[in-house]
Amino acid sequence: KAGVTQTPRYLIKTRGQQVTLSCSPISGHRSVSWYQQTPGQGLQFLFEYFSETQRNKGNFPGRFSGRQFSNSRSEMNVSTLELGDSALYLCASSFYGTGDMEAFFGQGTRLTVV
Amino acid sequence: AQSVTQLGSHVSVSEGALVLLRCNYSSSVPPYLFWYVQYPNQGLQLLLKYTTGATLVKGINGFEAEFKKSETSFHLTKPSAHMSDAAEYFCAVSDSIQGAQKLVFGQGTRLTINP
Numbered sequence: 001k002a003g004v005t006q007t008p009r010y011l012i013k014t015r016g017q018q019v020t021l022s023c024s025p026i027s028g029h030r031s032v033s034w035y036q037q038t039p040g041q042g043l044q045f046l047f048e049y050f051s052e053t054q055r056n057k058g059n060f061p062g063r064f065s066g067r068q069f070s071n072s073r074s075e076m077n078v079s080t081l082e083l084g085d086s087a088l089y090l091c092a093s094s095f096y097g098t099g100d101m102e103a104f105f106g107q108g109t110r111l112t113v114v
Numbered sequence: 115a116q117s118v119t120q121l122g123s124h125v126s127v128s129e130g131a132l133v134l135l136r137c138n139y140s141s142s143v144p145p146y147l148f149w150y151v152q153y154p155n156q157g158l159q160l161l162l163k164y165t166t167g168a169t170l171v172k173g174i175n176g177f178e179a180e181f182k183k184s185e186t187s188f189h190l191t192k193p194s195a196h197m198s199d200a201a202e203y204f205c206a207v208s209d210s211i212q213g214a215q216k217l218v219f220g221q222g223t224r225l226t227i228n229p
Contacts, residue, residue, distance in 0.1 A: 004157070006157075031215055033215055033216065033217070035217075035219075042219060042220075042221045042222060043204065043206075043217075043219035043222075044219075045216050045217065045218070048215055048216060056215075056216050058216075090157055090158065092158075092217075094215055098215060099146050099208035099209070099215060100146045100163075100165040100166075100208065101215065102148075102160050102163060103160075103215060103217060104160075105150075105157035105158040105159070106157050107155075107156055107157045108156075108157050110155075
């Protein structure tokens, strides 16, 4: 069974640009969550989607957005990139997305903003 | 809101020694607790989780953790460290008040194994 796939693995962008990251969850999983990992702030929750609906959102500015498609694949978009957006972005999927369920993580997309 | 505190950002032990990584949580509801491990340039892998039932939880790679409600702790242990255990470990609590999955992570503990 294939795991969570994130593409691309590495990305370099310039300040002011926008970027789209992709996440394909494990087959059958309907919940997809996104996290940002930085040395200073650690792992922080961005948002969670279930059946194409955003159910929960972290404390990030509106430049960070996401969506989920009918096949459960998810994308997140960051507009007007800032240097501080440089981070490892992790996607996680789970079957129902309830609190007691294991979240399976992808290998992440490392975004560098220059 | 839930929160997690991991005591010690770096822990160093000798190969074969006991591994003890500390985690304390704050939660207004019965918590779901997790330990994840992250190897360099990789995502997170679940070691073990506590949801309900037995308070001593066994996970992969010989790790286990004990949920102690009175101490609001969920410390991770392994009796004998192996070189391959060197990694970063994250304790997390599930903030599922709205029924959605949101993990709140501690700051992580980097485990170093000395030969």
